[in-house]
Amino acid sequence: MDIQLKSNAPTGEISQRWEKHRFDMKLVNPANKRKYNVIVVGSGLAGGAAAASLGELGYNVKCFCYQDSPRRAHSIAAQGGINAAKNYQNDGDSIYRLFYDTVKGGDFRARESNVFRLAEISVNIIDQCAAQGVPFAREYSGHLANRSFGGAQVSRTFYARGQTGQQLLLGAYQALWKQIADGKVKMYPRTEMLDRVVVNGRARGIIVRDMVSGKIEAQMADAVILATGGYGNVFYLSTNAKGCNVMAAWRAHRRGALFANPCYTQIHPTCIPVSGDHQSKLTLMSESLRNDGRVWVPKRKEDVGKAPGSIAEADRDYYLERKYPSFGNLVPRDIASRNAKDVCDEGRGVGPGGLGVYLDFADAIKRLGEAAVAERYGNLFDMYERITGENPYKVPMRIFPAIHYTMGGLWVDYNLMSNVPGLFVGGEANFSDHGANRLGASALMQGLADGYFVLPYTVGHYLAQQKLEPVDANTAETKAALAAVNDRVNKLLSIKGTRSADSFHKELGKLCWDKCGMARDATGLGEALKRIPELRDEFWKNLRVPGTGAELNQSLEKAGRVADFLEFAELMCLDALQREESCGGHFRTEFQTEEGEAKRDDEKFSYVAAWEWKGVGEPPVLHKEHLDFEYVHPSQRSYK
C-alpha cells in the first residue's frame, strides 16, 4: 500500500481554521441524509454523542456496544471534570490559553490545528451539556462553579461532584435514547465488533457477534465510526473497566488503518495500590485530591514500616513540594507518577511490597475542618475506606500510579478520518489531540468535542463527495470477512489446552508493565519483544475456552480480546523502542536531563509514528507525519 499521510489540516490564522473549514466542507442535502447509513461502534462520550447528533441530522444510525446498555460505557467512570475555556473565573483563561496548555502539556507531540479546534469547541460543550440537564456544580448564585485541575494555573474545570463522567455520559445516553425513540438510531447492546469490511478501499461495514445468541453477522453502511476507547488493559491491571479492549481498533488496523503512537500511555498518579495476586483492576482516586492532599514518603528507608503518624515531620520527604516548588503536588500526571516510582525504587515506598506513597490530608483537615474536607472528597474517602479498610480521615491514604489512559490510537486526519476512506475514529480510540500526555479533565472534553461537534460535520463532508456502490452480506469482501471471523472463533474454541485467557492476560500485563510501563529502556523493550511472540504462540497452542460459540460465553469474549492484546503489545513495545527520546508519558531512561526530567529530541522525533500492519510477526512499516509548531514553540517543560 502506498500511503501518504495527509493531515488535511487547514492553513492560515489558527483561530480561523475551523470556521473556514466548516464553510469549505461539503453538505449533504437534508432530504438525502436519510439515504445514508452510518455505523457507530462504542456508546461512550464520543460514540454516544456522535450517534445522537448524526441521528438528529437525519442519518440512519446503528450503534453498537458490548455492554448490556450504552449507559455503561467506561466514560462513566471519569471522576474529576471537563475543561472549557469559559473564563468564568476571570482569571485570565482563554481559548488560546487552553490551546497553549494542551500543546505544552502534550509535550509538543500533538497537531496544533486539532488542539486549537478542541479548545474552541470546549465552550459549546458546556452549553450543550447544561441544556441537557447535566447537574454541574453550581455556586450559590446559580452560576456554574469551577475548580483547578492538575497542570493548570487557571480554574477552568467544570464538574459534577466526583462523578462528572457519569453525568456527561448520561446526558449523551439520554440524547441517544431520544433518537432511538424517534427511530433514527437503532441500538445493538451486548454486541461485539470482531472485524471490519473494506470494499474498494473504503470502510463499508463491520462483522459483529451477538454476545447472547452467539450469532455472527455483517452490518453494512456508508461510513463507519469507531469510538471504542483506549488500550490500557494491555497492562492487565489498569483503571479501565474489565471489558475495555483494543479489538475494534486492532481489527481495523489489520485491515489497513494505521495505528499511531501506541507507546504513549498515561499513568495516573493517584490510584489505590495493589493488595494481592487476586487483584483484577486498579481503582483511581480523582486527581482533585492533590489539590489538598500532600504527597510524602519517609526520608529514611528504615522508617517505611512504621505507622505514618509516628514519623516526625522532619523525617518526612514531601518530595513533590521539595522538587517542584511552584507546582508542588499539582505537577502533571507523568511527573507525579515518575517521582512516585523513583522514591519506591529507592526503597522508600510504603505499604505491601513497598509500592505506595502517602497522600496526607492531615494539614487540610487542620486548615479547613473535617466537614469541609468531607464536602469536597467525601465520596472518594468512602470509596478508599471500602477498598482498603483504612479511614483516610485518620491515616494518610496510600496511592500508587496505574495505567489510566492511552494517548495513542488509530491515526486520523483533521476530519477524524483514518487513512481508510469512510473509517472515522473518535474519542480515546484516535491518537489526535493529547500528544504524548493528556492533561487532567481533557478526555471528557475531547470525547464530546469529537462526538457532538466534529464528526457530525466531517462524516457528512465525506458522504457528500462519494459515489458508493451498493453492498450487502453477499458482497465478496463481506463474505470473506465473515468467514475469517468464524474461523477465528472456532479456532479459539478448538485449542482445548490447559490455560485460561485470563492467565495469559495477567502474564502479558505484567510483562508490559515491567518493560513498557512508567520507564522504558532499550534492553527491557528488547526482552519484551522477544517474550511477547513466545507467549502468543503458547496462547494459540495451550488456550482453554470452555463452552460453545452459540451462547453467552464470557470466556470466549475474553479470549478474543486477549488474542488481540498479544499482537498489539508487540507494536506498543516496538513504537517505544523506535522513539529514542522521552516525551510526556513515554519515558526512556536513556534520555533524561541531568535533573531526571524527560528529554525530548525535537530534531529527530517531532513526528507522529503511524504504523502499517504487515501480518502477525512481520515487522510493521513506520510512516511519519511531521509536526510543525507555528504558534506554541517547543520548549523544555518546566514545572519547577
Place this chain on the structure above:
Amino acid sequence: MMRLKLHVWRQKSGGTQGSFADYDMTDVSADMSFLEMLDVLNEKLTADGSDPIAFDHDCREGICGACGMVVNGEPHGPRKATTTCQLHMRSFKDGDELWIEPWRAEAFPVIKDLVVDRSAFDRVIQAGGYISVRSGSAPEANSTLVPKLDADAAFDAAQCIGCGACVAACPNASAMLFVSAKVSHLGHLPQGQPERYARVRKMVAQMDAEGFGGCTNHKECEAACPKEISISHIARLNRDLLKAQLTAAEEKKVSESA
C-alpha cells in the same frame, strides 16, 4: 484467609430450569472484592473443565451499574451503599455460607447464571427520560441560572447507576425508585420544565408496560440502593404524575371543544 461455602444459582439459558450449585472456597483473602473471589472460583472451574459462572461486571468501581447479584437475600450484599464490585470479603467471616442469586423480577429475565436482561430500564428512559435539545442549539450555559440547592437535588437523583437493585429488593419488583430518580433529576432543573409532565406520564406508562409491579411503600429499594437514592423522589413523582394526569384531562377537553 477464610473458608466459605457458596451456593450459586446456575442456569444454562433463559428458557431452561436453574438450580443452586455448591462450591467450597478456601484461601479467601479479606482484601479481595466479591467479584475477585468469583474470578478465583471461575479460574478453578475452567481448570477443572467446568463452565465458569457468568455474571455481569465492567468498571469494578461502583459506577457503571453492570454488576449486581443477590447475596444472602440482599441485593449487592450486606454492606450499605456498596455495589457488589466494591463489596470486599472483609465484610464476611471465616466459615460463612453464601447464597448467590441473580436479580429476580419478571421484567428482568435471566439470560444465564447471574446475568439478567435489564433492557426494560433503557426503554423506560426512551419513553421520555431526557431533555430534547439538538446538538449545537444550546444557549450560553450561564444564561440559565440554577439555584445551588436545585442543582444539588438534581444531582442526588441523577446519581442512579441503573443497576436494578431497587427492583430486585422490592417485593412487587417495582421500578419506582429508578423511574422517580430520572423524573426528579430532570424535574428539578429549569431546562427540564417544558417536558416535565409529559415525561412523567410517558415513563410511568412504559414502566407499567414492561411488567414492573406497583409501589406499595415497602422502602426496600432505598435500603438496597448503592447510591442511597431517597424514596422522597417517589413522592415527588406521584405529585408530578397527578398534576400530569389533570393537565392531560384539561388538554383533552380543550382539544375536544375546539
